[in-house]
Amino acid sequence: MRYAIVTETYPPEVNGVALTVQGLELGLRARGHRVDLVRPRQAADGDGGAHEMLVRGMPLPRYPGLRLGLPATARLAAQWRHSRPDAVYVATEGPLGWSALRAARRLGIPAATGFHTRFDHYMRDYGFGLLSGAALGWMRRFHNRADATLVPTRELLALLQASGFARPVRLPRAVDTRAFDPARRDPALRAQWGVGEQGFAAIYVGRIAAEKNLNLAVRAFRRLQRERADARFVWVGDGPARAQLQAAHPDFIFCGVQRSADLPRHFASGDLFLFPSHSETFGNVTLEAMASGVPTVAFDYGAAREHLRDGLHGAAIADGDDAGFIAAAARIAGDEAGRAAMSRA
Secondary structure (H helix, E strand, O other): OEEEEEOOOOOOOOOHHHHHHHHHHHHHHHOOOEEEEEEEOOOOOOOOOOOEEEEOEEEOOOOOOOEEEOOOHHHHHHHHHHOOOOEEEEOOOOHHHHHHHHHHHHHOOOEEEEOOEOHHHHHHHOOOHHHHHHHHHHHHHHHOOOOEEEEOOHHHHHHHHHOOOOOEEEOOOOOOOOOOOHHHOOHHHHHHOOOOOOOOEEEEEOOOOHHHOHHHHHHHHHHHOOOOOOOEEEEEOOOOOHHHHHHHOOOOEEEEOOOOOHHHHHHHOOOEEEEOOOOEOOOHHHHHHHHOOOOEEEEOOHHHHHHOOEOOOEEEEOOOOHHHHHHHHHHHHOOHHHHHHHHHO
């Protein structure tokens, strides 16, 4: 079959949506399908590949490095008349995504959307809580124009059904265990962090921004330091909150964005993954940490609800129970034998 994937974000941009979309594209190609990609032009782009259609974009407010695709209905319709896809997948709800749905409807091409980002939660995280309901309504109007809305978990499927989304369908996520593997653990990297093989490294991987609830990770780490005085906190990623966090906690180790083989190496070299976010639709990093043999503390929704078993793989904490999150981090940090069993599981 021939598919068209439309997305506002794509590698080398580093975020969960970009990497998930790329994984879908590569997976379809590996199965013998043809895939055309539509995305905004990035700074490093030339003319794009033979399978790419690059459109004009504009910076996304509060998300440095990311761009919104500008409306392109007429151009998409012309392209798809010439090379008609069997189906269209629209990954993002920006102006380019709306254009893709309009063009697909105009031409009678089946179209699915992907529900990747909880913009209604982001409104609260960035101080616009009164707009949360409006954001959910806007997303509902967008996704209800499609023939299906793909979601990664049973929980989100039920939530969208209860919220008036017309056609949600679960498409499970996976992790590449050839890349994310406990064998990637690197003593030399741990030594760079100032952590010996018998030492302890808590790790966070993801965007360093307000919507990730990072103050809770900091509080959990400071509490677990009472159990492990030698503990270090390693941060992998970047974002608008990094500079302030780094200035406030000079003992933390900031590794920046890691790509390719370096990301699994960083994951597997940690001893406990702290993931305090309340705003994920899934949270790919949860699976990546688990595949790397790193016990995980996360709230019980998204990927954690789907895959993380409390007490077996780490701790799945009732969403909103900050005290429980902190206590679990300290408990696991202080339990060498229990943590080793979790790592094996």
